[in-house]
Each structure stands twice: as C-alpha cells, then as structure tokens.
Amino acid sequence: MPEAPLLEVIDLAKHFPLGGGIFARPTAWVRAVAGVSFAVRRGERFGLVGESGCGKTTVGRLVLRLLEPTRGRIEFDGQNILALDRAAMGRLRRRMQIIFQDPYSSLDPRMTVEQIVTEPLRAGGEQRPRAERRCAAAALLEKVGLRASDLRKYPHEFSGGQRQRIGIARALCVRPELIVADEPVSALDVSVQAQVINLLQDLGEEFGLAFVFISHDLGVVQHLCERIAVMYLGAIVELAPVQRFSREPRHPYTEALLAAVPLPDPRRRSGRFAMEGDVPSPIDPPAGCAFHPRCRHALDRCRVETPPLIQAAEGHAVACWLNDGKGLEPKGGMGHGA
Amino acid sequence: MNTPLLGIEELSVGFDTPEGKARAVDRVSFALERGETLGVVGESGCGKSVTALSILGLVPSPPGVIESGAIRFENSDLIGSPPEALRRIRGRDIAMIFQEPMTSLNPVLPIGRQVAEPLMVHRGLNRKEALDQAAQWLERVKIPDARRRMGDYPHHLSGGMRQRVMIAMAMVCRPKLLIADEPTTALDVTIQAQILALMVGLKQEMGMSLLLITHNLGVVAQMAARVVVMYAGQVVEEAVVSELFGRPFHPYTRGLLRSMPDPAGRPDGGSRRLSEIPGIVPAITEAIVGCKFAGRCPHAFGRCREQAPGLFDIAGGQRARCWLSRFPERRRTDA
Numbered sequence: 001m002p003e004a005p006l007l008e009v010i011d012l013a014k015h016f017p018l019g020g021g022i023f024a025r026p027t028a029w030v031r032a033v034a035g036v037s038f039a040v041r042r043g044e045r046f047g048l049v050g051e052s053g054c055g056k057t058t059v060g061r062l063v064l065r066l067l068e069p070t071r072g073r074i075e076f077d078g079q080n081i082l083a084l085d086r087a088a089m090g091r092l093r094r095r096m097q098i099i100f101q102d103p104y105s106s107l108d109p110r111m112t113v114e115q116i117v118t119e120p121l122r123a124g125g126e127q128r129p130r131a132e133r134r135c136a137a138a139a140l141l142e143k144v145g146l147r148a149s150d151l152r153k154y155p156h157e158f159s160g161g162q163r164q165r166i167g168i169a170r171a172l173c174v175r176p177e178l179i180v181a182d183e184p185v186s187a188l189d190v191s192v193q194a195q196v197i198n199l200l201q202d203l204g205e206e207f208g209l210a211f212v213f214i215s216h217d218l219g220v221v222q223h224l225c226e227r228i229a230v231m232y233l234g235a236i237v238e239l240a241p242v243q244r245f246s247r248e249p250r251h252p253y254t255e256a257l258l259a260a261v262p263l264p265d266p267r268r269r270s271g272r273f274a275m276e277g278d279v280p281s282p283i284d285p286p287a288g289c290a291f292h293p294r295c296r297h298a299l300d301r302c303r304v305e306t307p308p309l310i311q312a313a314e315g316h317a318v319a320c321w322l323n324d325g326k327g328l329e330p331k332g333g334m335g336h337g338a
Numbered sequence: 339m340n341t342p343l344l345g346i347e348e349l350s351v352g353f354d355t356p357e358g359k360a361r362a363v364d365r366v367s368f369a370l371e372r373g374e375t376l377g378v379v380g381e382s383g384c385g386k387s388v389t390a391l392s393i394l395g396l397v398p399s400p401p402g403v404i405e406s407g408a409i410r411f412e413n414s415d416l417i418g419s420p421p422e423a424l425r426r427i428r429g430r431d432i433a434m435i436f437q438e439p440m441t442s443l444n445p446v447l448p449i450g451r452q453v454a455e456p457l458m459v460h461r462g463l464n465r466k467e468a469l470d471q472a473a474q475w476l477e478r479v480k481i482p483d484a485r486r487r488m489g490d491y492p493h494h495l496s497g498g499m500r501q502r503v504m505i506a507m508a509m510v511c512r513p514k515l516l517i518a519d520e521p522t523t524a525l526d527v528t529i530q531a532q533i534l535a536l537m538v539g540l541k542q543e544m545g546m547s548l549l550l551i552t553h554n555l556g557v558v559a560q561m562a563a564r565v566v567v568m569y570a571g572q573v574v575e576e577a578v579v580s581e582l583f584g585r586p587f588h589p590y591t592r593g594l595l596r597s598m599p600d601p602a603g604r605p606d607g608g609s610r611r612l613s614e615i616p617g618i619v620p621a622i623t624e625a626i627v628g629c630k631f632a633g634r635c636p637h638a639f640g641r642c643r644e645q646a647p648g649l650f651d652i653a654g655g656q657r658a659r660c661w662l663s664r665f666p667e668r669r670r671t672d673a
Contacts, residue, residue: 051526159618189381189553191615194597198611216526223599223612246603260531261601262556266579269560275528278496 004078005039006210007063007178012036012072014058018283028283032058034234035072037309042177045204045211047225047242049218049257053279054231056214060180063212064098065089076178094120097171101183103163107155113166114151117141120174140169144199161192165199172203182214197224218261222246227315230254233282233290236309238327239317250318250327252295289321297322341413342369343547344393344515349407351388351397353622360622362388364571365407367649370515375541375548377562377579379555379594383619384568386551390517392417393549394434395424411515430460433508437520439500443492443507450476450488453507460511475506479536498529505536512544519551534561555598559583564655567591570620570630573649577656587658589635590615629661639668 014033017026033055040046048056061067063074065081074081081092097120100106107116117137121128128136138148144165155163164184171179184200185193201224204211215221221228222242229239230251238251249255256275277294280286286293292302301321309319318327351363363385370376378386391397393409395416409416411432416424428434436442444452453475454468463471469488476484479502492500501521508516518537522530534557541548550561558565558579565582567575567590575588586592593615617634620626629635632642641661650663662669 051528161618189619190555190594191381191597192618194599194612194614195616197599198614201611217599218527218603219599219601222601222603242603256528258602260528262530262534262554262560263601264555264559264583264595264598266559266583275531278498278529279526 003041005075006042006044006077007040007212008073008075009039009059009063010037010073010075012059012062012074013070014055014062014067015070030282031234031285032282033062033069034285036231036234036236038229038236038239040178040210040212043204043208043210044227045213045225047213047215047221047228048231049215049221049228050231051216051257051279053233053282055234055282056231057182059231060098060182060212060214064093064096064180066098090123093123094174095176096178096180097174097176099164099167099171099179099181099184101186103160103167103187104155106167107163109155111154112151113137113141113146113153113155116155116166117151117169117173120170137169137173140172141166143172143203144169145195159192161188161196164188164196168196168199168203172207175207176209178210178212180212180214183216184213185220186215186217193220200224218246218258230257233280233285235290235319236317237291237319239309241315244313244316248313248316248330250312250316250330251291251320252297252322252328253291255328256294289319297328340372341410343372343374343412344370344549345408345410346389346393347408347410349389349392349409350405351385351392352403352405354401354403355623357621357623361405361571362402362622363392366568366571366573368566368573368576370547370549372514372547373545374564375550375562377558377565378549378551378568379553379558379565380568381553381619383570383622385571386568387519389568390434390519390549390551393517394428394432395419395421426460429456429513430511431513432515432517433511433513434517434519435501435504435508435521437523439497439504440492442504443500445492448489448491449495449503453503453510456507456511471510472506475510476503478540479503479506479509480532481506496529497525498532501525501529501533502536505533505540509540509544513546515547515549516541517549517551520553521550522557523552523554530557537561555594556601567594570626571622572630572659573657574631574659575657576649577652578654581654581656585656587652587656587663588631588660589637589662590631591658593634629659637662637668637670639665641665 012033013035015029015031018030019027036059050056062069114137118133121133141148141150146165185196213221213225225242227241228245229236232253238254246258275294288304289302289307292298299321307319307321309317310325312318312326320327347367349363349366353360353362366389380386404417450469450472453472457463457468457471473485473488481487481502522533552558562579564578566573569590575591586595596613597615615634628643628645629647632638647659647661649657649659652658652663
C-alpha cells in the first residue's frame with residue numbers, strides 16, 4: 001500500500017477576471033491555472049517549471065491558500081484545506097510555509113530580524129515566552145549560516161543572499177512539513193545561488209521537509225528535485241522523475257525548453273533550434289493542445305482536441321497526442337545536447 | 339599590426355556614495371578586434387555595466403566620475419571627445435542594447451518612428467526613406483507582420499518583441515560595434531534562444547563587433563570568442579572561450595564554473611552538493627590591501643593579503659590576476 005501523499009492537488013483551476021470594475025462584469029477571464037493535478041510525498045522535492053505566465057506561481061499561491069481557487073481540491077495530509085475556516089487554516093499554515101523570490105521586498109524593512117523570523121510563530125498563536133522564542137530564532141539563524149547577533153539588525157544591513165537566508169529561517173521557524181519555494185534563488189548571483197541551493201538541500205534532508213520548488217531555471221530544478229512537472233499555459237504538460245526529465249523528454253515543449261538552455265560549454269555550441277513564436281495569451285488560448293502553434297510535430301488532432309495528461313511510462317506522464325498519447329519516442333537513452 | 343576597434347586602457351571610474359568613494363571600475367583594460375565577440379562576465383556590482391556605459395559616455399555624473407584611463411575607438415580617445423562628437427559616434431558607429439527594453443524605448447512613440455529616428459539623425463534620410471528602411475529592419479528582426487505594426491506602441495509588444503525592436507533600432511545605422519548589456523536576462527529561455535540566434539545572424543551578416551555583457555556563463559560559452567571575467571571592479575581573467583571554460587586559471591573563475599548546477603541535468607539524478615564560493619563580494623567602498631578575492635579564495639596565502647597581484651600572462655593570451663601564476667606550488671589540490 002503506497003504511503004498517502006502529504007499534498008494532493010486535484011483539478012485545480014484559477015481564473016482571474018479582466019476588465020470590468022466593482023459593478024461591471026469582467027470582459028474576459030485569464031485562465032492562469034486550468035485544471036492541474038499532482039501529489040507530493042512527505043520529504044519529497046517536487047519541481048514546477050515553466051516560462052513566465054505559465055501559472056506556476058499561481059499554483060504555489062493556491063496550494064497555500066493565499067489565493068482561492070476557481071475550482072478543484074487541495075488536500076494536505078488527508079485534510080481538504082478548502083473546507084477549513086480561518087482559524088483552522090491559520091493553524092494549518094504552521095505546517096506549510098513559503099519562501100519568496102525577491103529577498104528585498106519580502107522582508108519588512110521596519111522589522112528586526114528577530115521579529116521577522118519569529119513572525120510565523122506569533123501569527124500561529126504561539127504562547128511561548130519571548131526569551132524562548134528569541135533563543136529558537138538565534139538557533140535558526142545559525143542553522144541558515146547567519147549569526148545570533150544578527151537578530152537585532154534590520155534587513156537593509158544584509159546582502160541579497162543573506163536576506164534569502166533570513167527568509168528561509170522565517171519559513172523554518174514553525175517546523176513546517178511543506179515549503180513552497182517560489183524562485184528562491186533567481187535573484188541571486190551564481191556564487192551565492194550555490195550557497196542557498198546547498199542550504200535548502202541540507203535543511204530539507206535534516207528536517208525531512210517536502211518542497212514545491214517553482215522555477216524557470218531548469219538547472220536549479222534538476223539539481224534539487226526528485227520529480228519535475230512542466231507547465232505551459234496553465235496546464236501540466238509533462239511530469240517525470242528527474243532522471244528521465246532531460247534524457248527522455250516526451251513533450252515537445254519540454255524538449256524545446258531543454259534545447260533552449262545555453263550550455264556553459266563552448267564545445268557544445270549551436271545545432272540547437274530556436275523554437276519560433278511567443279507563448280499565446282492565456283485569455284484566448286489556442287484550441288486543442290495549447291502548444292500546437294509552436295510545435296514542430298503537431299498533428300491535425302492537436303489543433304482540435306486537448307490531450308489529457310496520461311501515464312506514458314512508469315511514473316512519467318505526458319499530455320501529447322504523439323504516439324497514441326505517449327508523446328515523443330525516447331531517443332534510446334541519448335543525453336541532452338548529444 | 340592592426341589596431342583593435344576598441345581599446346580600453348587602465349580605465350577607472352569612481353562613484354561618490356554616502357559611505358565614501360567607491361571605485362566601481364578599477365584600472366580595467368581590454369581590447370576588442372573588428373568582427374569579434376567579446377564576452378564580459380561577472381556578478382552584480384563587478385563593474386561590467388559601468389565599463390560599458392563609460393564607452394558611450396553615459397556614466398551618470400554626478401555621482402560618477404571617470405578618474406583615469408583611455409577608451410580608444412578607431413584611434414580617437416572617447417574620454418576626451420567633446421559631447422557633440424560623442425553623440426555622433428553613439429548610435430551611428432557604436433550602438434547599445436539593454437536588459438530592459440522598456441527603459442530605452444519611448445513609451446509614447448510608435449515603434450516604426452523610433453526605429454527610423456537614428457536614420458534621420460545620423461544618416462540624414464528624410465522621413466519617408468527612414469520609415470521605409472525601419473520597416474525593412476523590423477522585418478529583418480522577425481517582427482511578425484512588421485509593416486502593419488509600425489504604428490504599434492512598445493506596450494503592445496511582448497518582452498521578446500520589444501527586445502527585437504531595440505535590436506532593429508541599434509542596427510539601422512549599421513554600427514561597427516554593438517554593446518549588449520544583459521540583452522536576454524529579462525527573457526524566458528525559449529525567447530532568449532531566439533534573440534541570441536538573431537544576434538549571431540546579424541553580427542555575421544554585418545561584420546560588426548559585439549561586446550556582450552552578461553552574468554550568464556551559458557550565454558557567454560555559446561556566443562563569445564574571447565571572455566573577460568570581472569570581479570569587484572577589476573579584470574581577473576581573460577582568455578579565449580575554449581581556454582576559459584576548459585582551463586580556467588583564476589580561483590574565482592573556477593569557483594563560478596563549478597558552482598553552477600548542470601543545466602543538462604545530472605547523469606545519476608541523485609543529489610549532490612554544489613561547490614560554493616564562500617562569503618560575499620566585498621563592498622566597493624571597502625579598501626582592500628592585496629587581492630580583492632583573497633578573503634574568499636581557498637588558495638590564498640600571505641602574499642595575496644599583502645600585495646595586489648597584476649594581470650599576469652599565463653599562456654596563449656590567457657591572463658589572470660592571481661599570485662598562483664608566480665607561485666604555482668601554492669595551489670591546493672584539494673580545493
């Protein structure tokens with residue numbers, strides 16, 4: 001009997017109204033997330049990748065119920081979180097935390113590091129005395145590579161990488177089981193990025209944390225995650241274990257995404273194709289498979305019918321009509337860029 | 339021997355800050371040959387963008403001051419040039435594109451007019467001729483349905499399309515040098531690939547030189563013939579691209595290359611730690627005796643903290659600002 005997932009998302013959708021006003025009816029809907037399902041096991045690092053506007057950030061917000069979905073179901077540890085009232089949701093938030101991309105705007109400049117790091121404790125109705133909280137915060141700061149003496153400082157006294165460490169300490173403060181990390185290292189320089197990636201990996205292992213990593217950076221996600229879901233225009237188009245992800249991409253979009261990454265190796269230049277066209281608007285997505293206008297393999301069927309996300313191999317799902325819904329043929333174990 | 343198209347010699351640029359004088363660019367020298375693509379890489383604050391702005395005389399002053407050095411472009415020193423002469427060179431012989439097209443495009447002017455303007459200013463074309471050439475250029479940079487979109491405003495376009503308009507605007511006068519400062523950093527990876535392919539094509543066609551400034555080592559590896567690595571305002575390494583990626587010398591270059599997660603994924607799929615460069619970049623207001631990287635360098639020894647290293651020749655045009663070139667036995671094999 002497989003272990004029940006920590007997080008399960010079923011047919012989740014979020015449509016944002018466009019135009020209109022307080023009284024007027026919206027003139028259109030942006031289908032930011034159009035029916036997404038996935039599950040994350042305890043302690044698992046799950047990656048959500050895609051380009052801007054694909055809906056990955058909205059999924060992250062929905063999972064934490066920072067946004068209310070238009071439809072769908074979110075279960076955390078077997079509990080339907082959409083049915084919880086405010087107080088119950090507040091208690092549950094201690095078990096799921098978020099780390100944001102921008103280490104500058106996500107920390108209140110008027111709060112000390114101590115106040116920032118212990119905020120989720122206070123928000124969760126923690127009754128422990130202040131001295132004890134401070135002690136816990138100091139220990140956390142050391143855990144993320146800062147000093148206990150930093151507790152009294154303000155965010156502006158830190159570099160971008162250090163601020164991201166503060167954000168991580170804040171997320172860890174309530175000992176969560178799940179962390180949604182939205183582009184946690186995208187604003188950081190390469191050398192600092194490696195420090196923060198290692199820190200997240202170490203802390204994940206130490207505390208048995210499950211992660212939903214949201215990123216546009218395929219290198220970072222492949223480094224950190226065990227399973228990766230690729231989103232395009234509000235839907236998951238492929239979900240694969242990391243070992244398969246770059247070696248046997250089954251969706252043509254995944255293939256194009258991988259081919260577009262400039263490799264830091266001058267011996268492996270070019271020969272890559274630049275996929276034509278822009279991402280279509282989520283207000284008026286193309287009929288059929290949303291990727292078909294940019295797809296070099298598109299069939300007639302792709303223009304009319306939306307392919308469902310189905311299992312193509314063990315643990316590997318794809319939404320593509322090629323090969324009877326199994327997507328691209330694996331290239332006989334050939335690596336990416338070979 | 340041919341003189342290079344662009345030669346930067348011992349350029350220093352300072353900024354007045356509340357924390358004191360900051361040296362953003364510290365005696366930077368490099369040259370760019372005709373038709374060559376030179377990559378300048380480094381992390382935020384390393385001085386790469388200020389160096390580029392200096393070439394065009396665009397360093398905001400105050401607080402910025404070019405303290406010393408020379409910037410030779412086709413034998414004239416741009417630093418001493420009167421503003422009028424600089425304006426003529428800018429846009430005609432040297433063009434620049436930036437990371438965020440919205441900051442350089444005029445939001446209230448149709449894109450056709452914006453692309454046509456340099457032709458009227460620098461080439462003396464009349465409005466009709468200029469607009470006609472602008473339309474051709476918009477087609478050339480693959481704006482779909484270009485002629486019909488001449489009247490569109492920048493906000494009608496996606497980020498990738500705006501960057502194409504910027505490129506068209508930079509290219510209309512057929513510059514000898516294009517400076518591209520993080521041209522694809524704000525773009526999604528599939529759009530980045532399109533823009534890079536476009537730049538490669540145009541460069542080959544026009545035979546211009548490209549100075550490509552970026553933090554992205556992948557972009558440099560794919561685009562540049564030669565690379566300059568900057569750290570804390572200084573050039574710390576310079577080499578042809580195959581040497582830089584194949585045999586990096588400076589511990590900072592090595593650290594940077596090793597700290598990147600492999601974008602092609604790991605063969606085993608298992609988790610392993612990335613190699614880190616410990617610590618952070620020193621503040622540019624900090625006065626540092628010796629090598630500026632010594633505080634983060636796994637190989638640093640006494641000399642590194644006492645005396646600043648010069649940019650020493652390694653081999654075949656490779657240069658590195660590192661005492662290990664003089665004391666190779668000090669390189670630790672375990673780091």
